[in-house]
Amino acid sequence: MIYTKMKKNSKNLPFGKRNYQLVLLGVLVIVVGFTLIAVDKEEYGFGILGITIGPIIVMAGFIIEFFAIMYNRKSKVH
Numbered sequence: 001m002i003y004t005k006m007k008k009n010s011k012n013l014p015f016g017k018r019n020y021q022l023v024l025l026g027v028l029v030i031v032v033g034f035t036l037i038a039v040d041k042e043e044y045g046f047g048i049l050g051i052t053i054g055p056i057i058v059m060a061g062f063i064i065e066f067f068a069i070m071y072n073r074k075s076k077v078h
Contacts, residue, residue, distance in 0.1 A: 022068030026061050033057030 037054035040047040 016073045018073060019068055019071055022064060022071060026064035026068055028061075029064055030058055030061030033059075033061055 033054050033056075036049045036057060037045060040050035040054070042050060045051070
């Protein structure tokens with residue numbers, strides 16, 4: 001009884017499984033970007049990792065998060 005109610009309500013949820021997968025991927029990419037910024041060996045983080053590569057990866061993570069929120073699963077119209 002409860003399972004059938006959950007199954008009916010799952011169609012009305014705003015996010016699907018794919019959205020949550022994209023959110024987790026985005027968070028992982030952001031963490032990797034900040035880790036790259038943190039491990040830069042140059043003084044005050046002015047090396048290639050701290051100024052160029054790390055921030056680009058962090059921005060890519062935020063773009064993935066944006067698409068994770070905006071992604072709309074295809075609904076079948078009967």
